[in-house]
Amino acid sequence: MAEVQGRCDTAFEPVREALSEQLDSGNELGAGIVVDVDGRTVVDIWGGRRTADEPWTRDTITNVWSSTKMVTNLAALMLVDRGKLDPYAPVAKYWPEFAENGKERVEVRHILSHTAGVSGWDEPFEPEDMYDRAEATRRLATQAPWWEPGTASGYHAQSQGHLVGELVRRCSGKSLTDFIADEIAGPLGADFRLGADEADLSRIAPVTPPPPLDFDFSQVDRESPAFKTLMRAPLSAELANTPEWRRAELGALNGHGNARSLARILSALARGGTVDGVRLLSPDTISIIFDEQSHGVDLVLGVPLRFGIGYALPETDTVPYVPQGRACYWGGWGGSVVIADLDTRTTISYAMNKMAAGVIGSDRSEAYVRAALECLG
Numbered sequence: 001m002a003e004v005q006g007r008c009d010t011a012f013e014p015v016r017e018a019l020s021e022q023l024d025s026g027n028e029l030g031a032g033i034v035v036d037v038d039g040r041t042v043v044d045i046w047g048g049r050r051t052a053d054e055p056w057t058r059d060t061i062t063n064v065w066s067s068t069k070m071v072t073n074l075a076a077l078m079l080v081d082r083g084k085l086d087p088y089a090p091v092a093k094y095w096p097e098f099a100e101n102g103k104e105r106v107e108v109r110h111i112l113s114h115t116a117g118v119s120g121w122d123e124p125f126e127p128e129d130m131y132d133r134a135e136a137t138r139r140l141a142t143q144a145p146w147w148e149p150g151t152a153s154g155y156h157a158q159s160q161g162h163l164v165g166e167l168v169r170r171c172s173g174k175s176l177t178d179f180i181a182d183e184i185a186g187p188l189g190a191d192f193r194l195g196a197d198e199a200d201l202s203r204i205a206p207v208t209p210p211p212p213l214d215f216d217f218s219q220v221d222r223e224s225p226a227f228k229t230l231m232r233a234p235l236s237a238e239l240a241n242t243p244e245w246r247r248a249e250l251g252a253l254n255g256h257g258n259a260r261s262l263a264r265i266l267s268a269l270a271r272g273g274t275v276d277g278v279r280l281l282s283p284d285t286i287s288i289i290f291d292e293q294s295h296g297v298d299l300v301l302g303v304p305l306r307f308g309i310g311y312a313l314p315e316t317d318t319v320p321y322v323p324q325g326r327a328c329y330w331g332g333w334g335g336s337v338v339i340a341d342l343d344t345r346t347t348i349s350y351a352m353n354k355m356a357a358g359v360i361g362s363d364r365s366e367a368y369v370r371a372a373l374e375c376l377g
Contacts, residue, residue: 006032006045006058011375015043018371022364023048029354030056030205031364032259035372036267038345039276043372044260050205050353061191061256062205062353063240065332068255069160070266071192073112073310074280075179076164081273081285084171087112087309091163094170101144111163113293113307114153117145118163119300120229127235130158131248137162146225147299153307154225154299155359158235161251176251187278190264192257196246204246204256205353209237210334213357225299237333237355262338263349269311269328269340270347286342289313289328301359311340319361321369335362339369348372 002023008016015033022028030048034041050056079085085094087109092099098106103118110116121129121136122143130136140159147154156163165176172179177194185192196204220227239245245254264275269289273281288309295306295315306315311328322329323341331337334355339348348369356362 002047004045004047007041007043008045009042012043012372014371014375015368016045018367019045019047022367027354027356027364028352029208030060030062031350031352031354032056032060033368033372034259034263034347034349036263036270036347037376039267039271041263046259050203056205056353057203059191059258060203060205061196061200061258061261062351063207063245063253064255064257064262064336064351065240065253065334066157066330067262067332067336067338067349067351068194068250069252070262070311070330070338071180071184071255072161072164072176072251074265074268075168075176075184076108076112077285077288077310078183078280079168079171080288081281085167087288091116091167094167095141097138097141100142103141103145103149106145106149108167109291109293109309110149111156111160111167112310114156114160114298114300115150115294115307116156116163117147117149117154118143118159119146119154119156119225120159120232123232126233127158127239128244130162130250130253131244133162133165133249137166141166146228150293152296152299153294153305154229155301155305156252157229157300157359158250158252161249161253165249165251175249177249184265184280185261188264188275190257190261192255192261192265194249194251194256195254196256200256206241207237207334208354210355211357226302229300257351259349259351262336262351263347266338266340266349267347270342270345272345290326303360321361321366321373323373331361331365333359335365337361337365337369344376346376 032046035043326342329339
């Protein structure tokens with residue numbers, strides 16, 4: 001079987017075996033998995049290849065796609081906790097320009113739950129235009145929503161990072177990049193950042209693009225939120241391997257880290273807001289996450305989803321392996337995932353470089369999560 005490095009409590013050996021099997025099969029190229037139970041790391045394993053010629057090591061990092069949103073939205077919740085941001089206040093209270101074109105009643109919670117109606121950019125727009133953070137953010141502020149805000153979720157796949165990032169900038173005086181570095185990753189000693197530094201290039205695992213989606217977009221209404229969000233300017237996975245992508249601030253998409261750093265940061269949710277003496281949130285702020293904002297078929301992804309404030313909440317159809325109860329989660333294009341189960345104070349994270357088909361989770365992430373949950377009993 002493929003070699004898997006790191007430490008794994010005896011009771012969690014099935015998780016190590018699951019990773020070894022996926023590496024053996026070729027489904028996985030390189031990956032890491034971490035399971036944290038109430039501050040005790042019971043699984044911290046990795047294996048496979050960073051590139052065709054080099055191994056995935058303990059300190060390998062990769063672009064984790066939309067798992068980035070979990071850290072970005074944590075930054076916003078930290079400002080809620082500090083009394084600087086009210087999730088039930090209009091966005092325009094903090095960002096007056098956002099009130100244009102009928103968005104004066106859009107609230108902060110709508111941005112954090114993908115219900116704001118601003119799930120992408122009006123034409124003309126290309127993915128590379130996201131790199132100009134100030135201009136891309138200005139454009140979101142001036143356009144009209146694509147559906148009635150607050151009535152349904154429509155996954156803000158690329159735009160949520162710019163929207164939340166601007167709120168963070170206006171309320172803290174720091175860029176989202178700096179806030180994450182100074183207020184989250186730094187204090188926790190977590191190997192996570194938006195973008196990547198030149199010094200990191202030799203340890204980044206380039207992403208391997210997923211197979212094409214088996215879906216005929218020619219049958220999708222060109223004026224629907226799904227088409228306008230995903231197909232007007234389709235995002236190429238290869239962009240994540242370019243210097244321009246790594247230099248940008250893309251709070252929805254270009255977080256660089258690994259399973260260990262994601263678990264370190266987001267275990268704050270399962271552990272009552274404090275990680276080894278570093279307080280990020282209060283229990284009262286964590287409870288806000290579970291204020292359900294939408295529950296139904298997402299207008300962009302076309303599958304049933306349930307969103308609280310900042311994170312998805314369990315439902316039984318789309319991601320059935322997320323624990324039911326007081327849990328929250330999200331993941332990244334290609335399969336990375338982070339799950340925080342507050343009932344058992346458990347955090348499960350997975351990051352990889354070979355992307356699987358689909359947007360939310362993958363067969364691999366399901367195999368690892370189910371193995372971990374079975375071990376937890």
